[in-house]
Amino acid sequence: MPSYDRALHALRLYLDSWAGIGRLAVGMARQGYDLQLTQYDDRGWRATFYTTRVEHSPTSATCTGWERTPWRATAWEALQKSEEGDR
Numbered sequence: 001m002p003s004y005d006r007a008l009h010a011l012r013l014y015l016d017s018w019a020g021i022g023r024l025a026v027g028m029a030r031q032g033y034d035l036q037l038t039q040y041d042d043r044g045w046r047a048t049f050y051t052t053r054v055e056h057s058p059t060s061a062t063c064t065g066w067e068r069t070p071w072r073a074t075a076w077e078a079l080q081k082s083e084e085g086d087r
Contacts, residue, residue, distance in 0.1 A: 016071045024074050037070055047073035 014020045025035045033049045040046065047065045067073035 016069070018070075021071055021074050035074065037074060039070070044068045045070040045073045 015024070021037070028035060028049060029052065032052045034052050036048045036050065038046045038048070044066055045068070047067075047070070065073045
């Protein structure tokens with residue numbers, strides 16, 4: 001396996017963990033976002049980002065994602081917000 005593939009695999013293993021979610025939450029907090037992570041039985045997880053210091057209501061959410069696992073929901077939305085910041 002090429003070194004690039006090994007590095008990507010290692011990063012994915014890390015992000016697909018509670019420790020990885022914590023790092024994403026800390027990184028997003030540094031950019032001014034709060035994370036709310038909610039489990040809906042066995043149907044999946046919703047990750048919702050809010051602007052820091054703003055009341056957290058459904059209408060104040062800046063983005064939200066729905067996935068089968070908490071790390072995918074969180075990582076997907078964090079990636080979306082970071083791409084918006086690059087524009």
